[in-house]
Amino acid sequence: MILTAMTLFLCAAMIGAALFAVLGRSLPIAILAAGLVSLVASILFLVMAAPDVAMTEAAIGSGLTTFLFFFVLGRVRRGEND
Numbered sequence: 008m009i010l011t012a013m014t015l016f017l018c019a020a021m022i023g024a025a026l027f028a029v030l031g032r033s034l035p036i037a038i039l040a041a042g043l044v045s046l047v048a049s050i051l052f053l054v055m056a057a058p059d060v061a062m063t064e065a066a067i068g069s070g071l072t073t074f075l076f077f078f079v080l081g082r083v084r085r086g087e088n089d
Contacts, residue, residue: 042073
């Protein structure tokens with residue numbers, strides 16, 4: 008019962024963060040919201056007893072991808088071309 012309620016709460020949080028990422032007007036906020044979706048997905052994988060998938064999702068989806076988006080956004084805004 009508690010596991011089902013937590014799963015439903017995590018799914019609702021993921022949908023809310025995804026809507027915030029899509030409907031947000033600010034690009035950095037949308038990037039952070041996309042990272043939040045990935046972080047909630049990794050918690051959901053952990054609840055479903057898949058710790059290896061959860062660690063991979065947290066490291067790649069939430070950490071590396073968010074960092075890469077901000078890095079590219081910074082380079083685009085500065086106008087560097089290497």
